[in-house]
Amino acid sequence: xxxxxxxxxVRQRLEHLTVMVLFVLLAVTGFPQKFYDAGWAGTVxxxxxxxxxxxxxxxxxxxxxxxxxxxxxxxxxxxxATKRVPLSMVPTRRDFRDVVTSLRYYLRLSERQPRFDRFxxxxxxxxxxxxxxxxxxxxxxxxxxxxILVATYLPGELIPVAKVAHSNEGLxxxxxxxxxxxxxxxxxxxxxxxxxxxxxxxxxxxxxxxxHPLEYERLFPIEALARAREVRPDGPPPAAxxxxxxxxxxxxx
Amino acid sequence: MxxxxxxxxxxxxxxxxxxxxxxxxxxCHADAALTLTLPSGQVRSMTVNGAVFAxxxxxxxxxxxxCHPGHQDYPHPERTYRTLAEYRAxxxxxCKSCHFENYTRMVDSVxxxxxxxxxxxxxxxxxxxxxxDVSPPGQPRAALSRTCAQCHRGVFDTYAKSVHGQALxxxxxxxxxxxxxxxxxxxxxxxxxAAWLLQSPQLCGNCHADEKKMAPYGLSTRVLKTxxxxxxxxxxxxxxxxxxxxxxxxALCTDCHGVHDIARVDDPGSRVVKANLVKxxxxxxxxxxxxxxxxxxxxxxxxxxRAPLVFMVQAFYWVFIPFVIGGLVxxxxxxxxxxxxxx
Numbered sequence: 118x119x120x121x122x123x124x125x126x127v128r129q130r131l132e133h134l135t136v137m138v139l140f141v142l143l144a145v146t147g148f149p150q151k152f153y154d155a156g157w158a159g160t161v162x163x164x165x166x167x168x169x170x171x172x173x174x175x176x177x178x179x180x181x182x183x184x185x186x187x188x189x190x191x192x193x194x195x196x197x198a199t200k201r202v203p204l205s206m207v208p209t210r211r212d213f214r215d216v217v218t219s220l221r222y223y224l225r226l227s228e229r230q231p232r233f234d235r236f237x238x239x240x241x242x243x244x245x246x247x248x249x250x251x252x253x254x255x256x257x258x259x260x261x262x263x264x265i266l267v268a269t270y271l272p273g274e275l276i277p278v279a280k281v282a283h284s285n286e287g288l289x290x291x292x293x294x295x296x297x298x299x300x301x302x303x304x305x306x307x308x309x310x311x312x313x314x315x316x317x318x319x320x321x322x323x324x325x326x327x328x329h330p331l332e333y334e335r336l337f338p339i340e341a342l343a344r345a346r347e348v349r350p351d352g353p354p355p356a357a358x359x360x361x362x363x364x365x366x367x368x369x370x
Numbered sequence: 371m372x373x374x375x376x377x378x379x380x381x382x383x384x385x386x387x388x389x390x391x392x393x394x395x396x397x398c399h400a401d402a403a404l405t406l407t408l409p410s411g412q413v414r415s416m417t418v419n420g421a422v423f424a425x426x427x428x429x430x431x432x433x434x435x436x437c438h439p440g441h442q443d444y445p446h447p448e449r450t451y452r453t454l455a456e457y458r459a460x461x462x463x464x465c466k467s468c469h470f471e472n473y474t475r476m477v478d479s480v481x482x483x484x485x486x487x488x489x490x491x492x493x494x495x496x497x498x499x500x501x502x503d504v505s506p507p508g509q510p511r512a513a514l515s516r517t518c519a520q521c522h523r524g525v526f527d528t529y530a531k532s533v534h535g536q537a538l539x540x541x542x543x544x545x546x547x548x549x550x551x552x553x554x555x556x557x558x559x560x561x562x563x564a565a566w567l568l569q570s571p572q573l574c575g576n577c578h579a580d581e582k583k584m585a586p587y588g589l590s591t592r593v594l595k596t597x598x599x600x601x602x603x604x605x606x607x608x609x610x611x612x613x614x615x616x617x618x619x620x621a622l623c624t625d626c627h628g629v630h631d632i633a634r635v636d637d638p639g640s641r642v643v644k645a646n647l648v649k650x651x652x653x654x655x656x657x658x659x660x661x662x663x664x665x666x667x668x669x670x671x672x673x674x675x676r677a678p679l680v681f682m683v684q685a686f687y688w689v690f691i692p693f694v695i696g697g698l699v700x701x702x703x704x705x706x707x708x709x710x711x712x713x
Contacts, residue, residue, distance in 0.1 A: 153604040167613045168605055223704035225711070264665055265658050273664030277672070277680045280601070285687035289694060297698045306709050 121319040122336065132189060133315045136247075139182045144291055146175035151284050179258045186251040205235040208245070212238040234331040239301055243293070250290045257283035395434045395441075396420045410453040423502040437464040455490045465495045475556035480563065491521065507555070512538055514548040514555075522549075528630040533637070535630075545583060561629075564617035568609055571597060574623045596669045597623065626650050642668075 125133075149158035149171065165171050196202050215231035215238050222230050231237075236244070260267050260279035267275060303311045307327075314320045326333045326341075334341040396418060398404065404416040423429050435442050451457040466473040476482055476495070484492035498517050499507070508514050515538065519526035529535040529549070537543035552573055553559060559566035575594035577583050584591050597603040605620035624632075626642050633640040641650045647663040655662060672681035 149608065150604055153607040154598065159608060159610075162608045163610065167610070168608050168616055168619055171608075220701075220704070223701075223708045225708070265655055265662060268662035268665060269657075269659045271661075273659075273661040273666075274677060274679055276665035277600075277667055277677060278683050281672075281680055281683045281687070285684070285691065289687070289691045292691070292695045293698065296695060296702060300702045300705075305705070 120323075121321045122325055123318055124314050124320040124325075125318045127318065130315060130318050132185065135185055136182075139178050139185065140290075140294070142178040143175060143182065143287070146171045146178065147287055148291075150175070151288065176262060179254075179262070182251065183255040183259065186248075186255055190248070203235075206241060206244055208238075208241050212241060232330045233328065234335075235329060237329070239297070243297060243301075246293060247290075250286055250293075253282060253286045254290070257286070391433050391435065392420070392423075398444075406457075408451055408453060408457060412454045414454060414457065418502055426500070426502060426504045427506060428504055437461065439464075453490070455492075458494050458496070461496055461501075462494045469495075472556045475554075476558075479554075479556060479558040480560055481558055493521065497521075508548075510542065511544060511548055512542065514550050515539075518549040525630050532628075532630060532632045533634050534632060545577070545586075547577065563611075564614050565611035567617050567622065568606060568611055570622050570624060571603065571606060590669065592671060593669045596667065596671060600666070621654060625653070 145161065146165070149155075149161045152158050162168060162171050165174065197204055211234075215233065218227070218229060218231040219238075221227040257279040260275060261283060264276050267273075301308065302315075303309065314324075320329075322333070322337075325336075326344075399416060399418040400420055402417050406414045406416050408414065418434075440447060449457075462473075462476075481493050497520070515526065515529065515535075530539055534546040537546040538548060550558075552570075561567050571594060578589065579591050579594040581591050598607060602621045606622060609616035609619050611617065627633075627635075628641055635642055637643065638645070640646065644663075648658060648660055651658045651663055651666075667677050667680070670676040672678075672684060674681055
């Protein structure tokens with residue numbers, strides 16, 4: 118029995134890798150344009166070989182990002198429509214309860230911690246943040262890339278609107294990655310220095326048990342039950358195992 | 371200036387002696403018929419008006435031979451000038467010995483660059499300042515622009531009709547730029563110089579972003595800031611003269627407002643008045659539609675009155691970004707704090 122479980126498919130790993138590279142490239146070529154009067158902006162542009170090249174890189178990376186977003190969404194819709202995978206990224210009422218439980222735990226109002234399934238609310242927040250952000254960035258970026266075409270069919274004022282939205286949304290995305298993603302994937306105790314799962318595609322059984330107990334119990338119900346008895350030999354099995362609405366096999370299929 | 375301060379007192383102690391020597395020169399050179407015919411066929415008058423020289427800034431200070439060294443004795447040594455340009459060239463060096471700072475500036479000018487190309491039109495000091503009749507520059511101010519007009523007639527005529535030129539020539543305004551305010555006086559630069567071109571928004575901003583200077587005319591001083599904040603200004607800020615292809619990358623002030631023909635923005639002939647704006651945009655943005663100029667906020671900062679949609683999107687993010695990032699950071703801090711407490 119392997120000690121680790123496949124968490125991400127090769128396609129998902131490649132998508133993350135691509136989005137990571139494009140995100141960095143877009144930030145490096147985008148922020149000097151937003152903060153044009155800062156000293157470092159000029160340094161970056163000079164290092165990359167001038168304004169036209171920076172702009173070309175930004176647009177090329179942007180178009181690839183648009184393509185990646187389109188590809189990901191099309192595939193997600195297609196697989197969801199054919200119901201070949203469970204929609205484990207869709208936020209549920211449980212996620213909102215988990216946020217409250219977490220906050221109560223952090224504030225020491227309660228000692229109860231939420232028990233997460235395949236994706237916890239933090240991961241879902243970041244995923245949907247990225248999707249919505251990608252849609253905003255793609256739409257506004259395309260408006261800015263084709264201003265003459267846009268103004269032929271739509272009011273010209275949309276172009277400065279797109280500029281303001283593109284610039285701010287980009288800054289927000291960068292700040293979310295800098296805080297939320299950096300903490301949860303790198304700096305948080307227990308994760309530090311970094312969580313390799315998105316690159317290797319595998320998660321260790323111990324990590325799965327710790328961070329995604331509901332998924333663990335679903336994947337390894339007998340082992341989970343045995344461990345629960347071992348920990349508390351006289352007590353009843355953990356509530357979560359009994360609480361589950363549907364049998365594990367049905368949800369996994 | 372330091373050099374001048376050192377030299378001037380020395381010269382001043384001997385004005386009488388200089389005057390005597392100058393009188394000796396004028397004994398011949400006061401003759402109105404005295405000319406020099408060069409091998410090129412060009413004829414140069416050798417007449418000097420003693421009274422004019424005495425009334426010039428140099429009159430009380432310099433002897434003829436200070437600028438004409440080697441002519442102390444008569445007959446003068448033989449010279450081998452072939453053309454008028456060759457004859458005049460050494461006088462540039464004559465000014466250098468006192469006016470070294472301005473000489474070095476002049477070396478950086480477009481005028482000086484014409485010299486090695488053998489361009490006979492390359493002006494020397496005396497073409498602008500005069501030779502024996504040197505007077506303090508800028509008195510009156512319009513004289514500066516009229517000096518340039520001696521060669522740059524076409525440009526001057528255009529300038530004379532512009533909002534700046536009219537104010538200078540008709541109302542003797544001290545606020546508007548004369549040629550040298552934009553092109554500099556000694557290190558004369560122009561649009562063929564990428565560095566000069568790329569700093570031109572700052573040049574316009576020197577006056578147009580100055581609250582005191584603009585107040586009497588009721589002109590907005592935010593024009594520079596709003597230009598820089600937009601796509602054009604941002605591109606100009608990041609462009610470098612060392613990469614010459616970037617000098618013409620983006621629209622500078624002059625690309626929309628004109629150069630020597632700048633008009634008031636409410637002048638029906640202005641390139642930026644609403645009726646003409648789309649035509650101005652099309653100079654770069656080929657095929658721009660009638661609604662395209664609305665993409666430019668006309669130097670207005672977005673507000674509920676001007677570009678309300680832009681303003682509202684900006685306002686949304688002003689609130690939304692701190693809310694999101696603040697919330698996330700708070701959760702991170704709380705999470706970390708709880709883990710520390712657990713230990």
